[in-house]
Every structure is written in C-alpha cells, then in structure tokens.
Amino acid sequence: MPYVLGNVAGLALVMGTLVSGVRWLTTGQPPRMLGPTVARAQTWRASRRPASEPIPPILLAMELSRLAAHIRRVEAGDQPRKAERLMAARLAYDHALRDYCRAVDIPVPTAIRGLSREQRFHMESALIGAGHDW
CATH class of the missing domain: 1.10.287 (Helix Hairpins)
Incomplete structure (x- = not known):
C-alpha cells in the first residue's frame, strides 16, 4: 500500500x-x-544587454515612404490573398508610423494591434504639422 x-x-x-x-x-x-x-x-x-541606439527620424521617414508605396502597390495589384497582404502592409506601416512619432516626441496611442483610420490620420497630421514628411 x-x-x-x-x-x-x-x-x-x-x-x-x-x-x-x-x-x-x-x-x-x-x-x-x-x-x-x-x-x-x-x-x-x-x-x-547594451543600450540600443535610437533610429534617426530620416530613416524612419524613408521606411514610412517605402511602406506607403507598398500599400498602394498591393491595393492596385491582383496577387492572391490580397486582404492578408494589405493587412500585413498596414500593420507594418502602423508600426513604422508609431516609431517615427516616438522619435520626434509626438504622442502615440497605445493600440496593441493596428491603428484605426482616425488614429492613423491624427498621427500623420501631427507629423505633417510638426514639419515632417515622407
């Protein structure tokens, strides 16, 4: 037992x-x-762990420009799984937009996933208002 x-x-x-x-x-x-x-x-x-160096805003602007062009190509194209490609491209754009705003001290919404159209518009407007373009 x-x-x-x-x-x-x-x-x-x-x-x-x-x-x-x-x-x-x-x-x-x-x-x-x-x-x-x-x-x-x-x-x-x-x-x-070594401290990470911040990415210069000009590089973030170039990445944002590249991703915006990629989104336009995906929207205009007819490749398979267009919705998934578009969602992935927009998520990457949102991530780069957040990084760019943080680099130039613009407040960033705390969204876990992608940004809403309104949030994206406000962040882009704030960047343009601060004299940044992409």
Missing part, C-alpha cells in the same frame, strides 16, 4: 510541475517558488 501512495504522490508532483511549466510558457508568469530567481536572472540579463 505505501508503494501505491508513493507512486500517486510522485505522479501528482510531476503533473503539478507540468501544469506550472505550461502556465509559465503560456502566460509568462513563473511559478511562485521560482519568481525571485527569475526576477534576478532577468535583472542580470537586462544589465548586461
């Missing part, structure tokens, strides 16, 4: 560990017992 209880306890421990591991992989939150160790490791890794 003690042998069976030992196996059940071992199986429960293994299952609990697997569930905690899967939860960590899917949510990004480590198990409670590993929390302080993971936090120290992340702090150490962040201190060893």
